[in-house]
Amino acid sequence: MKILTLDGSPKPAGKSDTFRLSSRFLAGLMKQDGMTNETIRLIDKNIKPCIGCFQCWHRKDGTCIIEDDDQNELLAKFRDADIVLLSFPLYFYSIPSHVKAFLDRTLPLHQSQMVQEGNRIAFQPIEGLKHTKFVIISGCGFPQWDGNFTALDIICKNAFGPDSTRIFVSETPMLHQEAAKPVTEPLLQRFEAAGEEFAKNGCLSDATLKSLTTPMLPEKDYMDYANARHAKY
Numbered sequence: 066m067k068i069l070t071l072d073g074s075p076k077p078a079g080k081s082d083t084f085r086l087s088s089r090f091l092a093g094l095m096k097q098d099g100m101t102n103e104t105i106r107l108i109d110k111n112i113k114p115c116i117g118c119f120q121c122w123h124r125k126d127g128t129c130i131i132e133d134d135d136q137n138e139l140l141a142k143f144r145d146a147d148i149v150l151l152s153f154p155l156y157f158y159s160i161p162s163h164v165k166a167f168l169d170r171t172l173p174l175h176q177s178q179m180v181q182e183g184n185r186i187a188f189q190p191i192e193g194l195k196h197t198k199f200v201i202i203s204g205c206g207f208p209q210w211d212g213n214f215t216a217l218d219i220i221c222k223n224a225f226g227p228d229s230t231r232i233f234v235s236e237t238p239m240l241h242q243e244a245a246k247p248v249t250e251p252l253l254q255r256f257e258a259a260g261e262e263f264a265k266n267g268c269l270s271d272a273t274l275k276s277l278t279t280p281m282l283p284e285k286d287y288m289d290y291a292n293a294r295h296a297k298y
């Protein structure tokens with residue numbers, strides 16, 4: 066199985082809190098025989114914004130009319146993957162702008178015809194598109210899930226389908242802090258085990274998802290901890 070990992074943090078390689086989690090999930094996935102992976106850092110790619118021309122709906126070949134940037138190469142890899150692991154930090158309750166530019170430009174993978182899928186209406190995928198499994202991992206700096214990740218969850222359900230695996234984790238700045246290791250290390254281990262579970266079952270149990278997304282510290286403790294660190298600013 067081919068995995069395409071898209072790292073959407075704009076930070077230098079090795080510095081993303083979110084990617085610390087994603088790379089452990091990936092390590093778990095890779096324990097399964099026959100897995101291959103390519104990791105791409107989206108910030109390093111030249112991805113122009115969508116110009117809304119809908120020429121892709123005439124082309125129908127999964128390519129974009131903008132040919133002087135990296136998107137068509139990325140689209141080919143995206144189409145070829147069995148599993149796409151998309152990792153990015155929460156920015157203003159949503160998706161960082163360079164990741165959003167990439168996602169907007171996946172429109173060529175859809176046809177112009179709307180179809181009813183359960184209780185959502187979506188565009189039909191272009192012919193020959195694989196049934197890719199999507200895992201979306203996002204980290205954020207506030208302690209609460211509700212209100213903070215609510216919009217992102219709706220966006221991802223619509224964009225990647227209700228059966229996509231969405232793992233949204235609050236309090237992630239602790240992942241680069243030595244003093245927080247007693248709570249971050251067990252979480253990282255759970256991410257690796259979850260990757261193994263996903264490789265085996267193609268999904269995560271509700272109990273596993275809960276174990277990944279339950280905040281590492283109670284809200285008040287985290288706020289005190291974070292505010293003490295932020296006092297240096």
Ligand SMILES: Cc1cc2nc3c(=O)[nH]c(=O)nc-3n(C[C@H](O)[C@H](O)[C@H](O)COP(=O)(O)O)c2cc1C
Pocket residue numbers: 074075076080081082083084153154155156157158159204205206207208213236237238
């Ligand atoms: C521009 C910007 C916007 C952010 N918006 C939010 C937000 O809406 N909610 C939140 O909890 N954290 C927010 N954060 C904090 C990041 O999500 C958090 O620091 C995360 O751990 C960074 O992940 P990374 O290291 O993978 O890039 C924001 C950070 C930046 C720089």
